[in-house]
Amino acid sequence: MNEGVVGSVITTGLSGLVGSKFEQLFSDKYSFDRMDASSKENPIDITNFSQVMEVFQKSSAKSVVHLAAYTNVTGAWEQTDDKTGPAYLVNVEGTKNIVRACEETGKHLIHVSTAYVFNGENDGLYLETDSMSPIEWYGQTKAWAEEVVSSSKTPWTIFRIDQPFRSDSFPKVDVVHKIINGLNEGTLYPQFTDHFFGPTFIDDFAKVIDWSIRTQTTGLFHASSGEKWSDFDFSTLIKETHGLNGEVKAGMLSDYLKTLVRPYQRNTALNSEKLRSALDFSLLPISEAIKLVK
Numbered sequence: 001m002n003e004g005v006v007g008s009v010i011t012t013g014l015s016g017l018v019g020s021k022f023e024q025l026f027s028d029k030y031s032f033d034r035m036d037a038s039s040k041e042n043p044i045d046i047t048n049f050s051q052v053m054e055v056f057q058k059s060s061a062k063s064v065v066h067l068a069a070y071t072n073v074t075g076a077w078e079q080t081d082d083k084t085g086p087a088y089l090v091n092v093e094g095t096k097n098i099v100r101a102c103e104e105t106g107k108h109l110i111h112v113s114t115a116y117v118f119n120g121e122n123d124g125l126y127l128e129t130d131s132m133s134p135i136e137w138y139g140q141t142k143a144w145a146e147e148v149v150s151s152s153k154t155p156w157t158i159f160r161i162d163q164p165f166r167s168d169s170f171p172k173v174d175v176v177h178k179i180i181n182g183l184n185e186g187t188l189y190p191q192f193t194d195h196f197f198g199p200t201f202i203d204d205f206a207k208v209i210d211w212s213i214r215t216q217t218t219g220l221f222h223a224s225s226g227e228k229w230s231d232f233d234f235s236t237l238i239k240e241t242h243g244l245n246g247e248v249k250a251g252m253l254s255d256y257l258k259t260l261v262r263p264y265q266r267n268t269a270l271n272s273e274k275l276r277s278a279l280d281f282s283l284l285p286i287s288e289a290i291k292l293v294k
Contacts, residue, residue, distance in 0.1 A: 014067065063107060069142070
């Protein structure tokens, strides 16, 4: 264990877009007992309970950060109602295994979920008290995963996020870097003026995960920016903040939906006041977070 490390944390999905930023920012504070199917040294399949339990039994960690998920929404839609497909197996069965292992070892579970558990028909910001009403398979599997976590006997925390982006680039290109690349290359699709979301600054969200570990706070929290942006306004903010040359053209989700078979949420923006009032630090406004993007 490194000097200055205060303890170990069991993690899933630490090599992903969100997890790798958490590791980058807090590797001097925590040692990570990783459960990662893509690991060359020690691959762990969370859909295999015996593999999961072996990690839990060997670890002194008090907290588990569960980030691993099948997040390809279109890919999940193509698996609709298939409980043998990877979306269901990873998101639901994998979460069941994590929950069971937490219950048997008394560990605090921090589970990361999504705004896609909602149907997108709300005009305002979704509250934690709003009922889940998913309209496609990805959101459905994540809603079932939440139900598994929230009905468990272990101490649990659920964080819902939406459209995460980070300050640095990453092999899996996030929403902000896609827009930057599109502007730079002149390939940016028309941006919807009638579709809304609540972007999540991953650098801040990593601090939220740390807060949950160190305070052992439990409950359901919306952990996005708490702001509501249209695609068009968000892209315009990025263009103007970084002085990019490309053009942001306006488009309509209502027109796009006529060409699409799978459902598409109209608004996934989340109200984050519950989390903000509990945190011991402040989350950056999106306008400030965009300035930090490289």
